[in-house]
Amino acid sequence: MTRVCVQIEFALRCSVQRYHAIARESASRMAEVPGLQSKWWWLDEQAGRAGGVYSFESREAAEGYLAGPVISALRDAWFCERVESRITEILAEPTRRTEAALGAARGAAPDGERVPDASATERFAQRVLGDLSASMTGVMVRLGHELGLYRALGEHGPLTSGELAVHASVRERYAREWLHQQRAAGYLDYDRESARFRLAEGAFAVVAATDSPLFLLPAFDIVASMWADEPRLERAFASGEGIGWGEHDPRLFGGCARFFGAAYAAYLVRDWLPALDGVTSKLAQGARVADVGCGHGVSTVLMARAFPASRFVGFDSHGASVDAARRRAEESQVSDRVRFEQATATDYGDERYDLICFMDSFHDLGNAVDAARHAVSRLAEGGSVMLVEPLAAARPEENQGPLAAMNYAASTALCTPNALCHHGGIALGAQAGPEALRQALADGGLRHFRIAAQTPFHLVIEAR
Numbered sequence: 001m002t003r004v005c006v007q008i009e010f011a012l013r014c015s016v017q018r019y020h021a022i023a024r025e026s027a028s029r030m031a032e033v034p035g036l037q038s039k040w041w042w043l044d045e046q047a048g049r050a051g052g053v054y055s056f057e058s059r060e061a062a063e064g065y066l067a068g069p070v071i072s073a074l075r076d077a078w079f080c081e082r083v084e085s086r087i088t089e090i091l092a093e094p095t096r097r098t099e100a101a102l103g104a105a106r107g108a109a110p111d112g113e114r115v116p117d118a119s120a121t122e123r124f125a126q127r128v129l130g131d132l133s134a135s136m137t138g139v140m141v142r143l144g145h146e147l148g149l150y151r152a153l154g155e156h157g158p159l160t161s162g163e164l165a166v167h168a169s170v171r172e173r174y175a176r177e178w179l180h181q182q183r184a185a186g187y188l189d190y191d192r193e194s195a196r197f198r199l200a201e202g203a204f205a206v207v208a209a210t211d212s213p214l215f216l217l218p219a220f221d222i223v224a225s226m227w228a229d230e231p232r233l234e235r236a237f238a239s240g241e242g243i244g245w246g247e248h249d250p251r252l253f254g255g256c257a258r259f260f261g262a263a264y265a266a267y268l269v270r271d272w273l274p275a276l277d278g279v280t281s282k283l284a285q286g287a288r289v290a291d292v293g294c295g296h297g298v299s300t301v302l303m304a305r306a307f308p309a310s311r312f313v314g315f316d317s318h319g320a321s322v323d324a325a326r327r328r329a330e331e332s333q334v335s336d337r338v339r340f341e342q343a344t345a346t347d348y349g350d351e352r353y354d355l356i357c358f359m360d361s362f363h364d365l366g367n368a369v370d371a372a373r374h375a376v377s378r379l380a381e382g383g384s385v386m387l388v389e390p391l392a393a394a395r396p397e398e399n400q401g402p403l404a405a406m407n408y409a410a411s412t413a414l415c416t417p418n419a420l421c422h423h424g425g426i427a428l429g430a431q432a433g434p435e436a437l438r439q440a441l442a443d444g445g446l447r448h449f450r451i452a453a454q455t456p457f458h459l460v461i462e463a464r
Ligand SMILES: C[S@@+](CC[C@H](N)C(=O)[O-])C[C@H]1O[C@@H](n2cnc3c(N)ncnc32)[C@H](O)[C@@H]1O
Pocket: 245, 246, 256, 257, 260, 261, 292, 293, 294, 295, 296, 297, 298, 299, 315, 316, 317, 318, 321, 343, 344, 345, 346, 358, 359, 360, 361, 364, 365, 366, 418
């Protein structure tokens, strides 16, 4: 579809202000022009030229206007000279090519789908860029941890790149590039005068203090394992097959032990066990404890150190983790009261326990209901079960923000695949939430359910 236009251009012979007044005055008379649909007047102040584009419903109307009194009056007008005019035809709609180019520039979907608001697209692109930057920063963070760069900065900072290179025994050129990456990422502050870098305010407890409950760096080992196993996960999405815990890249196991272990060291003995009904007094006197899905045995050893009169058994289906747990017990000199066995959550133990713990393992079990049932069969009189689970809201859609996104990612790559190894069971996932956990426990015969404690990251559940 085309539109007929009259284009007029002339040299302006009056002040711009005066021309504005003339244009305002004549604008009201344009309504009387037959067949006129719209008009645009333009002014090029620097070139001293002005004009207009008038769109008409037909060529006859355009020609009538061009030959009529308005244009002849313009040719005689005092405020302009050298009036030029012509009729042109323009395409009424944007061309597909233009539309596609505009859409692409604004991030639109191809082929005429709604062009999203450019600012929303830009905001979303910024968000994804943040994730991209975080992913690559993660590699730098792991390097910083593995090479002792944060430790050196924490102990000796502020440091120049040369000083960091000496303290951490790395090459200066690599250190310098890493330091600037970390500065750009907000982990470090930089003093231009001295060319020294220091840990940003608040960073020490998170990246350098290995005994802090907020020491988060081991989690990057988990991320590294997830990337390494990503092709396998891709295939599992298509086939529906499970991936057993022990099949993952080995960085997962140590990463979990150290990441979860930092929180266990801070909370387990001090807050979580005392939050359970009557448990610490039993442990102090001498009780039997099972730690199911104990991994490297961090929680088991912590409890054993705190309650020497009690006896602890850690069970895990992953043999290499059981070996690591045994080494930990020896190094911590608690082998007299702790032992570790390779067993599953549904066949462990031939004794009775006063406390059965599932430390971040219950939701990993495809047969969680059977595991609850087995726990019931292994509980001593008056015994209880403790679940430590990732914090989750009551409904999946209420789990929002970075923590929930991280937990769901771990759940998608690690917890759910492990659970799917048990065909026909339930795969709770790491964000199942209290109601789904309560149901699984109740179905297994543990009908008393109580949220005993909570941290920004964990739910601690008591069941019997
Ligand atoms: C997320 S890790 C937690 C490990 C440890 N509790 C911790 O907090 O560091 C889950 C653990 O459950 C173990 N696991 C998975 N399925 C199991 C099963 N059916 N029986 C026993 N252990 C199992 C895994 O081998 C792994 O060590």
